[in-house]
Amino acid sequence: xxxxxxxxxxxxxxxxxxxxxxxxxxxxxxxxxxxxxxxxxxxxxxxxxxxxxxxxxxxxxxxxxxxxxxxxxxxxxxxxxxxxxxxxxxxxxxxxxxxxxxxxxxxxxxxxxxxxxxxxxxxxxxxxxxxxxxxxxxxxxxxxxxxxxxxxxxxxxxxxxxxxxxxxxxxxxxxxxxxxxxxxxxxxxxxxxxxxxxxxxxxxxxxxxxxxxxxxxxxxxxxxxxxxxxxxxxxxxxxxxxxxxxxxxxxxxxxxxxxxxxxxxx
Amino acid sequence: xxxxxxxxxxxxxxxxxxxxxxxxxxxxxxxxxxxxxxxxxxxxxxxxxxxxxxxxxxxxxxxxxxxxxxxxxxxxxxxxxxxxxxxxxxxxxxxxxxxxxxxxxxxxxxxxxxxxxxxxxxxxxxxxxxxxxxxxxxxxxxxxxxxxxxxxxxxxxxxxxxxxxxxxxxxxxxxxxxxxxxxxxxxxxxxxxxxxxxxxxxxxxxx
Numbered sequence: 001x002x003x004x005x006x007x008x009x010x011x012x013x014x015x016x017x018x019x020x021x022x023x024x025x026x027x028x029x030x031x032x033x034x035x036x037x038x039x040x041x042x043x044x045x046x047x048x049x050x051x052x053x054x055x056x057x058x059x060x061x062x063x064x065x066x067x068x069x070x071x072x073x074x075x076x077x078x079x080x081x082x083x084x085x086x087x088x089x090x091x092x093x094x095x096x097x098x099x100x101x102x103x104x105x106x107x108x109x110x111x112x113x114x115x116x117x118x119x120x121x122x123x124x125x126x127x128x129x130x131x132x133x134x135x136x137x138x139x140x141x142x143x144x145x146x147x148x149x150x151x152x153x154x155x156x157x158x159x160x161x162x163x164x165x166x167x168x169x170x171x172x173x174x175x176x177x178x179x180x181x182x183x184x185x186x187x188x189x190x191x192x193x194x195x196x197x198x199x200x201x202x203x204x205x206x207x208x209x210x211x212x213x214x215x216x217x218x219x220x221x222x223x224x225x226x227x228x229x230x231x232x233x234x235x236x237x238x239x240x241x242x243x244x245x246x247x248x249x250x251x252x253x254x255x256x257x258x259x260x261x262x263x264x265x266x
Numbered sequence: 267x268x269x270x271x272x273x274x275x276x277x278x279x280x281x282x283x284x285x286x287x288x289x290x291x292x293x294x295x296x297x298x299x300x301x302x303x304x305x306x307x308x309x310x311x312x313x314x315x316x317x318x319x320x321x322x323x324x325x326x327x328x329x330x331x332x333x334x335x336x337x338x339x340x341x342x343x344x345x346x347x348x349x350x351x352x353x354x355x356x357x358x359x360x361x362x363x364x365x366x367x368x369x370x371x372x373x374x375x376x377x378x379x380x381x382x383x384x385x386x387x388x389x390x391x392x393x394x395x396x397x398x399x400x401x402x403x404x405x406x407x408x409x410x411x412x413x414x415x416x417x418x419x420x421x422x423x424x425x426x427x428x429x430x431x432x433x434x435x436x437x438x439x440x441x442x443x444x445x446x447x448x449x450x451x452x453x454x455x456x457x458x459x460x461x462x463x464x465x466x467x468x469x470x471x472x473x
Binding site: 068 | 279282288464465
């Protein structure tokens, strides 16, 4: 059943459905912000512990110094993880918040890949992150995250000496291949998101119809008995004295006339 | 005060700029660390008589010099394993994994890298005290890989990782594989990424 078509005749219903839909979207975004904030709060110590275990020091002969990978894991907190968490807590549901959280999540993937010395398995963190970011059901967030991933691959490819010195590499376009697989996942996540958004719109429309139908007559669009009762109750419960008049118009034997004449006249 | 400042509607948009710049600068430095190769020295083009290792009869010799504590060199061992798994058994060289240990760090016994090296089939693990052997082969950086053919001529030298401590396809590993398969000398030395070896007397044995 096409609810969007059915309610298009009623601007009030459409407006209510739209309000319901945006309330649902916001609730979802706030919840996703919170999930991302918790995830980042967990990932930061996990990054530091991984760096301490895997590559705590770098060596110059017999002397050691703090490995930049460990330094990166530690600085990830004040540089982007903590500000992102604060943003999620102080400004939940905003568009900027979800994009900042998306960028932070992908940066965590990049640091993790570095900390684990580029283990192929750690690249799966990127794909897991994209799946988590799909909680927002906002394709723009996935594009932001994917753009950061592609940019990192491209820039690191550029700065790595094979590219800088123009020496022939095995595959200078490897970053394109990686970006393709990210886009491959994006395609299906965005497809799922579109379905979810359509379902959310259906839910919002049904809610609007149910709440509207509880107080208005579907045929005439006029308020019904329940609406009248509630209006009265609201008026009489007000603190200030109710001043007004109730007019009641009645036609004798209206129902009898309505049931016979109009039916017959068609 | 701080709470009010953070809660201001314009705060996120303003804060994004400095934090983005800081983060970008941090990542640039990290990439620079990962992608800066070590200065390389040319190994003898023929197997030195005073190498400290006997040249294997009828087989090529593959030497990999490692700093026992270098975390980046795990990737070298993984790449080496990958290359050797693609070489026909008849073309396999005698593999020497030389762990360069400084006399100033006598506690460098075993460790993660030493254990990991045991996973490479038929590889000979040995300690190079003070870097005496490393000096003879002009190896200064962990991960330095040398391949000498059956005629004792140098076929390959350089690193076999694409950047510091990163696994994945790279020119060094491909050239080493080609040299092992064909027995021909690789085009150029490939870039080398890793920690500096702990050599006690660098001048000793140098050409």
